[in-house]
Structures are given as structure tokens and as C-alpha cells.
Amino acid sequence: MHIDRYGPERGTPLLLLHGGGVAGWMWEPMRAHLDEGHRILLPDLPGHGRSADQTYTSHDDVIPALEELLEDEGRPATVVGFSLGAQLAVLLAAQRPDLVEKVIVVSAQAIPMRAVGPMLAVLSATAGLARQEWFAKLQARELFVPPEHLDDYVRTSAGISRETLLNAVEENLRFTPPDGWRHFPGAALILAGSKEKTLMRRSSAALHEALPQSEREIIADCGHGIPLQRPAWFAQRVESWMR
Template sequence: MYVNVDEGSDPVLMIHAAGVSGWMWRPLRELLGPTIKAIVPDLPGFGRSAAQPYLSHEDTVRGLTDVIERHAPQGAHVVGFSMGAQLAILLASELPRLVRGVVVVSAETKPAPFPGPTLALLSLAAPLARHRRFAAAQAHQLGIPNRLVDDYFHDSAATTRETLLSSVSENIRFTLPATWSDYQGAVDVLVGANERKLMHESAELTASALPGSTLRTVQGAAHDIPFSQPGVIASTLHGQIIGFTP
């Protein structure tokens, strides 16, 4: 798994969504300042790790565990977006000793209805991701800034059908692990005000399952908070880091 690491004293693992890679955190990283040690992997199947197919959340969590142990052996704060937020939840639930706090951004934790037809349609549409006009339309829907559209197109063209189907299958079937309610670190759950109903239900479920967590609805945002409102994530992370007690 390819990993980019910044210099800094406060380690933050940033886990991207499906269909993109570590470049999506560029707007956030520009706001965080020199004290943050950004640890930014490209997950299997995406970006610079595209040659390694995405197999499962379980397999990916094992890889992310190795990343934290190598670059932040005393633990790191973790921020994840969409599928990456599901992985952040799993890390905190299964390996709390390595996770100082979590920012969960737009995680679907209530399984989507009718996964079979959804995946069948996705399989048929997969070749369209290699066409720039289609990818540009998707980028616009996701709120990706113009300066990052080329990165998105590159990733779309490189993502295999196998990776697309396995990652989306894991995403739409995800449920909260039983041990999520045992996590003791700081947790902030963010959801865009303009996201679909299932995402709001998921955010409420995620927060209510963990006493002491904070749920915030981000005004003016849809499923694009890291691009449209990176400052909200930055301030949330800074608050967690300041309040962290080893």
C-alpha cells in the first residue's frame, strides 16, 4: 500500500473514499499546518495502489494497522470519508490502542436496500468511468474542485471492475461492529445537510451507538465535505488533538 507522510508531531491517518485516492485530502492538508503529521495511504485498488485489488474491509484494515504501527506506533487520530470512514470505525473498534480519536465523515452505517441490483447496474456502468465526460460529471456531483479533476479522472480510468464492485459491495452492506460502543476516544460524526436520507440515518445511528460522541450536520454541504467544507474537518481535528490525553 502506497503511503505519503508529512513531517509533523501530531499524527493523523487520513482514509479516502472509494473511487478516489489520497489526493482528495489536499484541501484539508493545506489547512492543518506544520504540526500535523499527515499519514495518507492510497488504499488497495486506488491511486498509486491500483495494481493491488481491493479485496475487503477486513483485509484493508490489516494493511492500515501496519501503516499506523510503522508511522505512528504510539497511535494516531483518524479521519475517514465515506468508505474510508467505515474503515476508521473498524480501526477504532478493533484496535483502540492505535486510535487516539476519530472523525467520521459521511459514513454509511445502515445497509442500503437492494444491494444486488445496485451492484449489477454498477458492473454494467463500470466502463463509463474511463470516459472523461462521464468522469467529469461524476466529479462535479462529488464537489471535486477543478484543480483536482485530473486526479479524479486518472483514478477513475485506473480502477478495475473487480475493485469497484468489491469496494462498493463492502460499502453498501456495512454495519457498525458491536465493539464500536466500547471505544473510549473522542469521536465526531459529520454529515452534510444536503446528503440523502440514508446518510442522515446512518450518522444518527453511528453517534447514538457510542455515548459521548458528537454529531454535527454541516450546512451547505452534500456528500462532499472534504472538498466543500475542509475547514470544518480541520477545526474538528484540531479540537480533538488539543483535548487528547495519553
């Protein structure tokens, strides 16, 4: 995986995991408002952005690379994940609590969908749309991608292979919290937008119920894309919660 690192080497590690269809650049609007003392780790997940030459196969295949990244830092990190990346954040916290001190889960689906097969068949037949600029711009609007990153979104969308798209979407649709999640000893903050699909709000409730000591918030007037829709607010929320 391509990984960008910012901030002092001995700063508090902060791992930011992007969602499906975007890449590490999605955190730039929020990162501009973060304290410079953090050690920020910003990967492009397999199949996305500058890691587009690697196929996204499964969550289980990505987790070891993220574990290695955190092991190299040598101290527990705060992990922030959005959508697909939020599912990875849950898995990391559940499987390696020695590496994850705190976790912020943003808009993670945690209730598996029914009829995944037919949905994937439709997606496979229409996957080529993601390479069309007009379609990518429509999708960018749904994620609240700011104008200065529209070209990044269009380029990322065009670079995602059909195999990566289908694998990532299937993992997302079938995801359920692992058993280890209910035993995570660290702090957890679970966020969803009030204007997201009902499934996303129900998923945030399911994650909270499985880990009762976690905090859950529904963010008013936000859709699926809180870090991009309200980057300054989100950065401030991350900072205050980490303290």
C-alpha cells in the same frame, strides 16, 4: 499500499482515509490548512490512485495494513475517514482502540441497503462509464472536486478496475457498525452534510446512538464531500476538535 508521510516524525499521527473512487490527493485542499506539526499519514487505498495495481477485496483485508501502518508510528493516532474511508476508520477504532486515540467519521453509510445484488448487477453492466472522461467529470461535480484536482479524479477513476469497483461498493452498501464500536473508549466526532441523502444522515445518527459519548454534527449546506467542499473550515474543525 502507497503511503505518503508528511510532517515531523514525532508529531501527533493523523491518518487520513479517502473515499471510494478518489485517492489520497483528495485531502490536499484540506491539508494545506492544517498545522505543520502533525505527522500526516496519507495512503492510497488498494485499487485506488497509486495503489491501483492492488485489487480492493474487502474492508477486512485492508484493516491489517492500516494497523501495521499505525503500529510503525508507535503511538495512538487520530484517524479521519471520508465515506468508504470513514467505514474503515470505524473498524479501526472498534478493533484497535490501542492504536486509535480519536476518530472523525465523515459521511459513513452505516445502515445496509436492501437488494444489493440487483444494484451490483447494474453497476457491473455500467462500470465502463467510470473510464469515460465526461462521466468522471459529472461524478467529480457531485463530490465537489476542485478544478485543480479534476485531472487527478479523472485519472483515478479511469484506473479503478471493475473488480475493485464492485468489491468496494458492495462493502460500502452492506456495512454495519461492528460490536466493538459501542465500546470504543476514545473520542469520536461524526459528521454528515445537511444536503446528503437521508440515508447518510440516518447513518450518522445510528453511529452516534451506538456510541453515545460521541459527538454528532450535521453541517449546513454541505453535500457528500465535506472535506472537498469546505477544506479550510474542515481543517479548522479537525484542529479545534483534536485540541
